Amino acid sequence: MNSAEELKNLLPGSVISTGLQLNKPMAVVKKEDLVKAAGKAKEIGFDHLSVITGIDYRDHFEVIYNFFSYSKKQNLAIKVNLDHDKPEVDSLTSLWKGADWLERETFDLVGIKFIGHPNLIRILLPDGWNGHPLRKDYDMNTEQFVTIGDNGDDVVSPDGTNLLRRK
Amino acid sequence: MESDELFINMGPVHPSTHGVARFKLRMDGESIKECTPVIGYLHRGTEKIGEMKTYLQFIPYTDRLDYIAAFPNNYAYVKAVEELAGIEVPLRAEYIRVLTMELNRIVNHIVSIGSLLMDLGAATMIMWGFRERENALQLFEMLCGARMTFNYIKPGGVREDIPDGFIPKLNEFIKDMEKRIVDYEQLINGNEIFHMRMKNIGVISGKDAVNYGWTGPTLRGSGVDYDLRKYEPYSIYPDLDFKVCVRKEGDSYARFIVRMDEMKESLHILRQVVDNMPATKLISMAEYGISPMTGTPTAVSTYFPRIFTPPAGEVYSRIEAPKGELGFYVVSDGTTKPYRVKIRSPSFCNLTAIPSLVKGLKIGDLIAAFGTIDVVLGDVDR
Amino acid sequence: MLFLAMWTGDIMFENTYELIVFILNFIGIYDPIYNVFEMFGLEYLLRIIIVLAEIAALFVFILLTVMFLTWMERKVVAMVQARYGPMVTGPRGLLQPVMDGVKLIGKEDIIPAKADRWVFTLAPFLIFIPALLVFIPLPFGESLIISDLNVGLLYIIAISAISPIAILMAGWASNNKYSLMGAIRAVAQDISYTIPLALAAISVVLLTGSLSTVDIVTAQSGTWFGFIPKWFIFLQPLGFILFLIASIAEMGRIPFDFQESESELVAGFFTEYSGMKFAMFFLAEYAHLFSVSAIVVTLFLGGWSVPFLSSIPATFAVLIPIISLAAFVIKTYVIIFFAMWLRDTVPRMRIDQLLNIGWKIMIPLALLNLLATAILLTAGVF
Numbered sequence: 001m002n003s004a005e006e007l008k009n010l011l012p013g014s015v016i017s018t019g020l021q022l023n024k025p026m027a028v029v030k031k032e033d034l035v036k037a038a039g040k041a042k043e044i045g046f047d048h049l050s051v052i053t054g055i056d057y058r059d060h061f062e063v064i065y066n067f068f069s070y071s072k073k074q075n076l077a078i079k080v081n082l083d084h085d086k087p088e089v090d091s092l093t094s095l096w097k098g099a100d101w102l103e104r105e106t107f108d109l110v111g112i113k114f115i116g117h118p119n120l121i122r123i124l125l126p127d128g129w130n131g132h133p134l135r136k137d138y139d140m141n142t143e144q145f146v147t148i149g150d151n152g153d154d155v156v157s158p159d160g161t162n163l164l165r166r167k
Numbered sequence: 168m169e170s171d172e173l174f175i176n177m178g179p180v181h182p183s184t185h186g187v188a189r190f191k192l193r194m195d196g197e198s199i200k201e202c203t204p205v206i207g208y209l210h211r212g213t214e215k216i217g218e219m220k221t222y223l224q225f226i227p228y229t230d231r232l233d234y235i236a237a238f239p240n241n242y243a244y245v246k247a248v249e250e251l252a253g254i255e256v257p258l259r260a261e262y263i264r265v266l267t268m269e270l271n272r273i274v275n276h277i278v279s280i281g282s283l284l285m286d287l288g289a290a291t292m293i294m295w296g297f298r299e300r301e302n303a304l305q306l307f308e309m310l311c312g313a314r315m316t317f318n319y320i321k322p323g324g325v326r327e328d329i330p331d332g333f334i335p336k337l338n339e340f341i342k343d344m345e346k347r348i349v350d351y352e353q354l355i356n357g358n359e360i361f362h363m364r365m366k367n368i369g370v371i372s373g374k375d376a377v378n379y380g381w382t383g384p385t386l387r388g389s390g391v392d393y394d395l396r397k398y399e400p401y402s403i404y405p406d407l408d409f410k411v412c413v414r415k416e417g418d419s420y421a422r423f424i425v426r427m428d429e430m431k432e433s434l435h436i437l438r439q440v441v442d443n444m445p446a447t448k449l450i451s452m453a454e455y456g457i458s459p460m461t462g463t464p465t466a467v468s469t470y471f472p473r474i475f476t477p478p479a480g481e482v483y484s485r486i487e488a489p490k491g492e493l494g495f496y497v498v499s500d501g502t503t504k505p506y507r508v509k510i511r512s513p514s515f516c517n518l519t520a521i522p523s524l525v526k527g528l529k530i531g532d533l534i535a536a537f538g539t540i541d542v543v544l545g546d547v548d549r
Numbered sequence: 550m551l552f553l554a555m556w557t558g559d560i561m562f563e564n565t566y567e568l569i570v571f572i573l574n575f576i577g578i579y580d581p582i583y584n585v586f587e588m589f590g591l592e593y594l595l596r597i598i599i600v601l602a603e604i605a606a607l608f609v610f611i612l613l614t615v616m617f618l619t620w621m622e623r624k625v626v627a628m629v630q631a632r633y634g635p636m637v638t639g640p641r642g643l644l645q646p647v648m649d650g651v652k653l654i655g656k657e658d659i660i661p662a663k664a665d666r667w668v669f670t671l672a673p674f675l676i677f678i679p680a681l682l683v684f685i686p687l688p689f690g691e692s693l694i695i696s697d698l699n700v701g702l703l704y705i706i707a708i709s710a711i712s713p714i715a716i717l718m719a720g721w722a723s724n725n726k727y728s729l730m731g732a733i734r735a736v737a738q739d740i741s742y743t744i745p746l747a748l749a750a751i752s753v754v755l756l757t758g759s760l761s762t763v764d765i766v767t768a769q770s771g772t773w774f775g776f777i778p779k780w781f782i783f784l785q786p787l788g789f790i791l792f793l794i795a796s797i798a799e800m801g802r803i804p805f806d807f808q809e810s811e812s813e814l815v816a817g818f819f820t821e822y823s824g825m826k827f828a829m830f831f832l833a834e835y836a837h838l839f840s841v842s843a844i845v846v847t848l849f850l851g852g853w854s855v856p857f858l859s860s861i862p863a864t865f866a867v868l869i870p871i872i873s874l875a876a877f878v879i880k881t882y883v884i885i886f887f888a889m890w891l892r893d894t895v896p897r898m899r900i901d902q903l904l905n906i907g908w909k910i911m912i913p914l915a916l917l918n919l920l921a922t923a924i925l926l927t928a929g930v931f
Contacts, residue, residue, distance in 0.1 A: 022250060022482040047377050050485065051511035053496045064496070066483050066511075070377065070391060073398050077483065098380025101519045109214065124207035124548060133215050134507070175726050183812035197730075197900055286812040288803050288897030294630035360804050360895050363902055530813045531899040 003046070003069075003076040010040055021064075026077035034080050035090045038065065042095055045069040046076050049092065052102040054110035056135045061087045063112060082112065091117040109134040126154030172200065175530075179208045183286040183534045186544030188518075190533070197529050202522045206515075209548035217508030222248050222322065223473055225508065230316035232512060233546040236275035238267040239488035241320035244508075246401065247484035247495040248322050252477035260324035261403045262444040266337075267310065267319065269433040269440070273344065274303045275489035275541075276384075276426040276433075283423065283538035284355065287364055287531075292355060299347050302340050309333055322475075334441055341434055341441075348430055356427075365420035369524045369536035372417055379520040383491025383513050384429060385540055388422035390415040395487035406443070409436050422539040474503050490514055490541055510549055514542035565603050566596070568692040568870070603695055607684055615835040616646035622835070622889055629893040649828075656824035661724060664821065668722035673822065673829035676715035679708045680836035686762050687843055690853040690874030694763060701762040702754060705844060706747055709799065712837070713739040719830070720818035731817025734807040734900055738798060741907035742805075746795035748915035749788040752922040753781055753848050766852030778856040782849040787918045789849045791911055793884075796841045798907070801834070803892040807900050842884035846877065850884075853877035 004018040004025035014033035019026050029037040046067035053064045061082040068075055080089055091114035092099040103114040104123040111132030114120055122129060126146045131138050142158060149155040173196070178189035187208035193201040213232065217225050229240040242264055249256065256264075277300050281293030304314040309330055311319040319326050355361055371379075376389040386393060394411040396404040412428035414421035479501040485494035491513025498507040517540050524540075525533045573579035586595040620635065620643060627634025635642025660666055686701035688694040698704050713736045720732020754760055757768040771779045782789045798805040809817035819830045846852060853873035898906075 022480055024483060048382075049380055050492065051483065051494055051496060051509065053483075053507070053509040055498060055507045055509075064481075064483075066494070066496070070393055075399075096380065097375075097378050097523075098516060098519050101515065102380070105515075122207075124210040126207070133212055134218075138215075173726065182815060284896060288806065288810065288812065289893075289895060290626070291630050291893050294632060298631055354894070358895060360898055364896055364899060529899055529901060531810070531897070534812055 003041075003044075003072075003074050006044065007037065007041060007076065007078075010044070011037055021077045021079075024066075024075040024077055026064075026079055028079045028081070031080040031082060031089050034078070035092065035095070037078055038067075038092055038095055041067055041076055041078065045071045046074075047071075049096040049098055049102070052092075052099065052106050054087075054106040054112045054134070056084075056110060056137075058084070058136050060084050061110070061112060063089055063106065065092070087112040088115055089113070090115050091120075093117055108132070111135055126156055128154065128156040130156070130158065177530075177533075179205075183537070184544075185282060185537075185542065188537075188542070188544055188547070190521075192530070192533075194530075199525050199528055199530065199533060202525050202533065204518060204521055206518070206544070206547050209544045211549065213549045214508050214510060217505055219504065221474055221503050222477070222505060223475075225505070226321065227316065227318045230318055231545055232510065232549060233275075233488065233490060233493075233514065233543045234315055235278050235543050236271040236489045237315060237317050238264075238271040238320065239486060239493055241317060242268055242402075243484065243486045243488065243493045244495050244497075245320050245322050246486060247482050247497040248477065250484050251480055251482045251497055251499050252322065252475070254323050256324055258403070259328075259445040262440055263325050263329055264320055265403055265407075266329075266437065266440045266444075267307070267317075269436045270303055270306065270337075272433045272489040273430050274300050276430050279489075279538075279541040280351070280355075280423065280426055283535070283541075284361075286534045286538045287361070289355075289358075289361075292351065295347070295350065295354070299340075299344055302343065306333065306337060306340060309336065337437070337441060341437055344430075344434055348427070348434075352427065356424075362420065364531070364535055365423060365539075366416075366418055368419045368528065368532050369539065370416070370418045371520060371524060375523075376417070376520070379523075380516040381491070381520060382516065383487065383489070384412075384425045385422050385491065385517050387411065387413045388425045388539075389417035395485060395492060399485075401486060403440075407436055407439050419535050419539040422541075426541075476501060476503050485511065488513055490543070490546065491517055512546045512549060514544075514546035515549075518542050518547055564694050564697055565692060566599055569599055569603070600695075607695060608681060611681060611684060611836055611839065612832075614839050615832050616650075618835040618839060618885065619646045619649065619831070621885070625886065625889040626893055629890070653824055653828040653831075656827075658824040658826065659821070661821050663724045665722040665724070668718050669821075670826070672715050672719035672722060673826040673833075675718065676712055676833045677829055677836070679711040679715075680833045680840060682708050683840040684843070687840070687847060688763050688766055688852055688877075690872075690877055691870045693853075693870055693874055697761055697763045700760045702750055702760045702765070702848075705762075706743070706750065709841075710739070710743060712833075716818050719822070723818070723821040725821050727814040727816075728818050728820045731807070731809060731814045731820070734810075734814075735801065735818060737900075738801070738805065738807055738903060738907075741904055742795045742798040742911070745791050745907065745911035745915040746799060748912070748919055749785075749792040749795065750848060752785055752788045752915075752919050755919070755922050755926055756781060756784060762847055762852070766847060766854055769851040770854040770856075772856045776856075778851055778854075780849060780851040785849065785918070785922070787914065788922070789845075791915050791918065792849065793845055793887075795911065796845055797888055797891065798903070800837050800841050800888065802838070802888055804895045804898050805903060806897060807903065810897055812897075838885060838888060839881065842881045842888065843877070845884050846880040850880050852880075 002025035004027040007027050008015040008018050011033070014030050014037050016028045016030060027037070046069045048068040048070055050066040050068050055062045055064070061084060063080050063082065065078045066075070067078065082089055089112065091103055093103065093116070101123060103117055104120060106112050107114060107120055108122040108124050109132055121127060130144060144156055144158055146154055146156050173194040175192040175194055176189065177192055178184040179187040189205040189208070191203040191205060192199055211231070213228055216228055220228070226241055226244060229244045230237040232240050277296035281296035284292035307317060308314050310333065311317045311326060371389055373389040373391045376386050377391060381389070390413060392411055392413045397411050409432045412425045412432060414425050477499045479499050481496070481498040483494055483496045485492050492511065493513055494511035496507070496509035496511065497505050500506040521537065521540065524536050528536070570579055583592065583595060586592050623645065624634045635645035638644040638648045660669055683705055685695045686698045686704055716735040717732045720728040753765060757765050759765065769780050773779055777783060801807070801809070809819070814820070819827060822830060853876050855872060855876045
């Protein structure tokens with residue numbers, strides 16, 4: 001029995017299906033029960049949150065959490081499916097402090113909202129950036145101009161009026 | 168005693184932020200009350216580029232992530248693609264890959280320790296280190312023509328077999344490096360001031376380190392015996408004899424010592440790799456005689472078609488890069504380009520802990536702690 | 550021939566002025582010149598001219614030394630770090646300081662918009678003044694002293710205390726947080742290290758019973774048992790170590806270079822300076838290095854005295870100022886080399902550690918040293 005099936009046995013109501021992410025066990029979890037499932041995973045030894053990946057599948061979003069257990073040396077991936085119109089899922093920051101930046105990054109680049117995150121602001125791109133680049137409908141041809149404002153914050157404008165030279 | 172709060176904007180251009188990191192510091196005199204890292208100044212949208220390039224075209228971009236140690240980046244991505252497409256790699260190619268990666272680990276740790284010492288005010292170490300690093304870079308140059316951005320490891324093997332005269336030079340380097348590491352230890356390890364600056368500074372327990380998602384030497388400095396090379400072995404690591412360097416203290420000094428020890432282990436691995444490398448040379452592209460544009464991947468050559476389509480699927484593949492766990496999440500939709508490339512960079516995840524690590528410490532400690540976490544901003548910002 | 554008659558092993562002339570008058574007399578041109586000045590009733594003018602010429606010569610000597618020191622520092626650092634250092638300008642890069650000067654003069658002299666212009670401009674000049682004035686009561690050799698003040702040592706310590714004011718001015722006027730922090734650090738450091746410095750010096754004063762630097766040096770001439778030179782380093786080993794550490798702290802060099810600590814505070818108090826003003830700080834730093842080393846030599850290493858100088862054949866007595874000058878310079882360079890060597894090998898401390906050591910270790914030890922000296926002196930051991 002792999003770790004995903006183990007999780008399904010523990011939380012039969014929350015885990016929709018189990019399978020393999022190529023060679024690693026993966027459990028698809030109801031998005032409402034994500035924190036519960038992740039907490040359970042942490043309880044059974046999956047203490048390392050390796051990565052959070054958000055994927056835009058045009059009709060829906062997927063967020064994949066890759067866990068690892070240092071004690072059991074086992075992998076586990078948990079996947080949630082989100083609506084394309086309302087990409088929201090509960091934050092795991094209460095369980096893993098390391099989830100903080102990973103979720104911020106996913107929010108920044110993919111535009112998935114993590115409910116309950118203490119500081120959900122952009123991390124790699126400047127504040128005020130329009131759009132989330134890793135979405136498939138992101139407009140690559142629109143330029144955005146970034147400068148540093150008077151108080152040190154980033155200022156973004158689509159037409160470059162914030163750049164001194166272009167004034 | 169409380170005094171007025173002082174706000175300091177450390178970076179993005181600052182001598183010891185190793186690139187363009189910025190820390191917003193709220194200070195009480197010399198003590199840090201709150202540290203907020205601001206990153207993203209080097210963001211190049213590598214993941215987006217990954218979606219727009221073919222599988223092979225993306226490899227050079229991985230070089231630019233952690234430019235201090237680029238071979239593991241190449242390898243991590245290529246490993247993900249190979250797992251996705253089910254490509255087998257000839258044993259000799261795996262040996263060459265491990266050789267480059269371990270050599271690169273030494274280079275990375277030299278730079279890491281050197282720049283840490285330079286931030287502490289002792290500039291000698293980085294100069295000594297760069298002397299040896301230069302030798303290693305010349306080896307890389309011999310191997311693939313590039314010194315830092317290699318684009319050498321390809322799906323199905325490596326770009327070219329190792330050139331003649333490489334192994335003797337490598338042996339020379341290993342011999343030299345053994346003596347040099349002793350030199351480094353004599354220069355640094357016994358220094359009282361260095362101990363004052365490093366011991367009990369930036370302490371993090373193993374449990375917290377795991378919670379923060381720390382990996383690599385930083386995690387092993389906190390007493391967690393974990394190394395992907397050992398416990399989730401890939402490539403030829405199961406056949407190699409090496410030990411995982413762990414320290415219990417969890418302070419800056421422990422992280423430093425772990426890196427020192429890992430250099431020695433890497434040398435040990437290199438020696439085994441040189442001894443056990445299969446003698447059959449890899450077949451080069453010209454010898455194979457197939458158009459580079461089409462054809463099927465093969466397991467015995469350095470040759471790989473420029474365009475190929477792995478079956479649809481997704482994979483999360485990770486390796487033990489010098490800085491920690493480097494993972495690539497690659498999703499294929501059955502076309503020539505990946506549907507999604509997600510990079511789990513060790514620098515990014517290790518940097519998460521810095522606000523709690525330096526709270527209440529002095530500016531000098533922030534620099535020491537930042538130095539021991541060993542980040543490369545190209546890897547953080549991607 | 551006159552030298553022959555005069556040399557008894559004691560001081561020949563009180564100061565350089567008298568030496569010059571004597572030499573002018575000896576070659577027979579002093580009287581004619583004096584007569585000319587006397588004709589107009591301007592004898593004092595002659596005196597002033599001679600003293601000014603002395604001071605000019607001293608300043609030229611100091612500036613040349615400082616330029617040489619910048620070159621020497623680079624060379625010593627390069628030697629330690631397995632590099633060449635400057636090699637291109639002049640033989641073995643000897644003209645590098647000149648090129649540096651040319652470069653710095655050619656740079657734009659920037660005054661930040663929100664800086665306090667007057668204070669900002671004044672600070673680099675003010676910091677140079679103590680660095681030069683300190684040399685007035687320092688004996689460079691037998692008879693080679695501008696003025697033998699009877700409070701020479703007090704004068705030196707008092708004049709040295711001006712430099713924190715200049716640093717504070719520079720840091721404050723720059724209107725930059727890094728500069729201000731550097732300045733505050735420098736002041737805190739100078740205050741806490743001037744105390745052990747002065748206390749260690751007082752132990753020497755107890756031994757000689759005089760604040761005059763010439764008296765201190767003469768008290769150190771001769772030998773014990775015919776082979777140990779009577780230097781105070783042997784009577785005051787603890788005092789010497791304390792004084793040396795405090796001096797290096799006063800100089801603001803690694804491991805105590807908190808006023809600039811470039812990896813933490815960018816460049817400390819002179820972050821905002823450029824061009825010639827920056828050069829002034831740079832030169833003052835080396836003038837300070839030279840002066841402080843000279844003071845260490847004067848107090849603890851016998852100044853210009855050479856153990857067996859008094860047994861020199863009287864025929865060569867004319868050489869005594871030259872020999873003593875050479876002895877003084879060599880000893881000073883030994884201390885300077887030590888400071889440079891230290892800079893290359895140890896990291897920087899942390900500001901709180903520095904202050905802790907200053908107040909909790911150095912000052913009690915210096916007091917203890919003073920007490921022990923006084924007791925031994927009263928008991929008649931010394």
